[in-house]
Amino acid sequence: MKLTILGAAQQVTGSMHLLQLDNYNIIVDCGLDYEKETYQNENLYFPFDPAAIDLVILTHAHIDHSGNLPTLVRMGFNGQILCTPPTADLTELLLLDSVNIFLSKQNKRSRSKRTKSGPEPLYLQKHVKDTVERFVTINFNKEFQINNQVSLTFIPIGHLLGAAAVILTVHENGTIKKIAFTGDIGRKNYPLLTNPQPLPPVDYLVCESTYGGRLHSTDSTLEQKLIETITESCIKYPGRLIIPAFSIGRTQALAYALNKIFSNGLLPSVKIFIDSPLAGSATEIYSKYHHLLNDEARAFYEKNNHSFEFKELSYVNDKRESLSVSNYHEPCIIISSAGMLEGGRIQDHLYYNIQNYYCTILFIGYCAKGTLGNRLLRGDPIVRLRNRDLMVYATIKQTDLLSGHGDHNDLLNTVRHQSSLTLKQVFLVHGETKSIGALANALQSEGYAVSIPQKGQSFEL
Incomplete structure (x- = not known):
């Protein structure tokens, strides 16, 4: 059995791992690598023949884990894609949204010529349809026999609705080997989601490390932070609060938290706009x-018949409604995608508000290097939007209380459920170099054997 780390190696995006057995090849996750501005070109080719892949297993719906599946299908993959039922539904939404983003980038027109100036789309709607038809859904904690050599179990891992760790049991040369892929590990007591379930004993563990070396804030609760920020941004001063949020996962957690705040009368009424059609569709799936x-x-759902609807909240559907939000002159909260500010309606709201002294932009999640969100968080005084350089006068804030990733201690605890005497190797992926190094040092000090793979590196298991 050979494991090759093909993505998210010493970086966060582009998760993809190849497991090669006797005459059977499995890909775990097939995500978009978007750490470079030319990411569409970066994702066009695979270091293997897609037609030679027998099976894909998908841990969860986020684009850095699912976003290159249609390219794989377009290039010749003809097998099944195994995932949980919510992951199948959410992934379809995200892949269709990716097509829209690709087309918007392609349709950018130069100032001098009325021609398409962006890169060719990686895939189109028909390729998404072909991909979705390959989904085979499996419930949590139900062992599924892939063939006479391999079986699969999905373990709830938090992070996102439907997200799962993958446990593969492999019969090879008269022995049984178990390998686990964590996908993205959630955190305890996250809004809406169940806590990550401990993984059963395995021989090998491919573990994410996004928050290695970092601990989540504990000085306040999510409700306290939201109340404080809304008070400063919209009540004390007649301003607006803009929250970039991924349409799937973060937006639902945020809407649920705001529902509890306003339904319990903890703040005066403030208008809230969720400006993302994708978020509305995802909320239906939740x-x-x-x-x-x-x-x-x-x-809460049983008591109120809905977790995501209350009188202060409006879902914005079409583009005309979205533009009207920009002309809303009362204090308000605008929740829009994308969370890292790469595309989506959030860029319209930024364009009109980035130079507004009475605007606060609150980041509630991780922003990868190279993204507009990362540039704002590092304090760039000027950002480029719609081919214009704009001064940043808005107040930039960040909280990790809605981060869907477990922190350093959560990651450690995930591994600690495995005995250092029987776990042969931990492979750390899906993290920046500093984060991976911090987690590796902590694990090694507790006696675990740790590898930090480079992209394309293979290991005989």
């Missing part, structure tokens, strides 16, 4: 699978 949410969220 409601569809409300039985998979945590105990508190299920109880």
Whole structure:
């Protein structure tokens, strides 16, 4: 059995791992690598023949794990894609949204010529349709026999509705080997989601490390932070609060938290706009699978018949409504995608508000290097939007209380469920070099064997 790390090696995006067995090849995740501005070209080719892949296993729907599946299909992959039912539904939404982003980039017109100036789309809607038809869904904690050599179990891992760690049991040369892929590990007590479930004993563990060396804030709760920020941005001063949020996952957690705040009368009424059609569709899926949410969220749903609708909240659907939000002159909260500011309607709201002294931009998640969100967070005084250089006068804030990733201690605890005497190797992926190094040092000090793979590096297991 050979493991090759093909993506998210010493970086966060582009998760993709190849497991080669006797005459059977499995890909775990097939995400977009978008750390470079030329990411569409970077994702066009695979270091293997897609037609030679027998099976794909998808840990969760986020684009850095699912976003290059249609390219794989377009290039000749003809097998099944295994995932949980919510992951199948959410992935379809995200892949169709990716097509829209590709087309918007392609249709950018130069000032001098009325011609398409952007890169060719990686894939189109028909390729997404072909991909979705390959989904085979498997429920959590149900062993699925892939063939007479391999079986699969999905373990709930938090992070996102439907997200799973992958446990593969492999019969090879008269022995049984188990390998786990964590995907992205969630955090405890996250809004809506259940806590990550401990993984069973395995021989090898491919573990994410996004928050290696970093601990989440504990000085306030999410509700306290939101109340404080809204008070400063919209009540004390007649301004507006803009929250870039991924349409799937963060937006639903945020809407649920705001619902509890305003339904309990903890703040005066403030108008809230969720400006993302994708978020509206994703919210319907969250409601569809409300039985998979945590105990508190299920109880809230049963009491109120909905977790994501309340009188202060409006969902913005078409572009005309979105533009009208920019002309709304009362204090308000605008939640829009994308979370890293790469495309989406959030760029319109930034364009009109980045130079507004009475605007606060609150980041609630991770922003990868090279993204507009990362440039704002590092304090760039000027950013480029719509081919214009704009001074940054808005207040930039950040909280990690809605980060869907477990922190350093959560990552350690995930590995600690494995005995250092029986776990043969931990492969750390999906993290920046500093984060991976911090987690590796901590694990090695506890006796675990740790590898930090380079992209394309192979290991015989």
